[in-house]
Amino acid sequence: MLRAKKGDDGAFTQLVTTYQDRLVGVLTHLVSDRQGAEDLAQEVFLKIYKSRHGYEPTAKFSTYLFRIANNLASNRRRDRGRKREVNLPGSESGPLGAPPAEQVLAESSSLMPTRRFDRTEIQSVVQDALESLNDNQRMAVLLNKFEEMSYIDIAATLDLSVAAVKSLLSRARENLRVKLEPYVTQGHWTPQG
Numbered sequence: 001m002l003r004a005k006k007g008d009d010g011a012f013t014q015l016v017t018t019y020q021d022r023l024v025g026v027l028t029h030l031v032s033d034r035q036g037a038e039d040l041a042q043e044v045f046l047k048i049y050k051s052r053h054g055y056e057p058t059a060k061f062s063t064y065l066f067r068i069a070n071n072l073a074s075n076r077r078r079d080r081g082r083k084r085e086v087n088l089p090g091s092e093s094g095p096l097g098a099p100p101a102e103q104v105l106a107e108s109s110s111l112m113p114t115r116r117f118d119r120t121e122i123q124s125v126v127q128d129a130l131e132s133l134n135d136n137q138r139m140a141v142l143l144n145k146f147e148e149m150s151y152i153d154i155a156a157t158l159d160l161s162v163a164a165v166k167s168l169l170s171r172a173r174e175n176l177r178v179k180l181e182p183y184v185t186q187g188h189w190t191p192q193g
Contacts, residue, residue, distance in 0.1 A: 001048075001064075005055045012052065016045050019065055026066065026142045029130055030073040040076060044069045059156045062147070067157045070139045077135070129179040137172035140165060 003011035020041060027037035027044075047068055048055075055064075130138055136158055143149040143157060155165045 001052070001055055001061050002057065004049075005052050012049060015048075015061065019062065020045075022147065023065065023069055026139075026146060027069060027073060029127070029142050029146075030070075030138060031076060032127060032131060036076070040069070040072055043072055047072070060153060062149070063153045063156045066139075066143060066147070066149075067159070070135075070157060073139075074135050125180065125183055129176050132179055133172050133175055136160070137168055137175065140168045141172045141176070144169060 001011075001015060004015065023041045023044060024034075024037050027040050028034050031037055031040060044065065048065065058064075130141065133141065139158060140154055143154045144151075149157070151162045151165045151169075154160075154169075155162045158165065158168075160168070
């Protein structure tokens with residue numbers, strides 16, 4: 001980043017190449033939409049590029065990157081929360097919810113207690129559990145588990161103390177345990193109705 005600050009565009013391209021997939025992965029969990037995550041990652045890199053001349057290395061670059069990503073994702077979720085307008089074609093939904101055929105399929109599927117979740121279902125359950133966390137808890141978990149960041153780096157990213165990060169992660173893990181426990185039986189995923 002220091003080379004990019006001095007005008008080396010190749011160095012900036014190298015940063016994008018190095019961090020793009022990791023950033024999109026974390027953002028996908030934050031905004032629950034792969035395309036939205038890719039757009040947001042592009043916005044993060046654009047913001048970093050535009051402000052590159054003022055960059056000061058007070059922390060690791062990844063900490064700087066994920067702090068910007070967290071702030072932009074929080075803004076995006078807040079803005080999306082203000083705009084709750086959804087357009088569905090009449091055939092997909094109505095005042096009573098999903099079409100009856102989809103309701104029957106979902107209900108009959110949940111009645112098979114020995115059926116295991118497939119990979120997509122597991123991902124959906126975990127994603128829903130992650131989404132149930134508050135913004136800081138979700139970001140702390142993602143940085144800790146997926147980016148393997150230290151408590152110190154997470155604290156710098158979220159602008160918190162290390163003790164606050166430890167507490168945040170402890171509460172997040174407990175919340176995830178409570179949300180996911182109904183789906184785990186002796187190490188196997190089972191559907192719950």
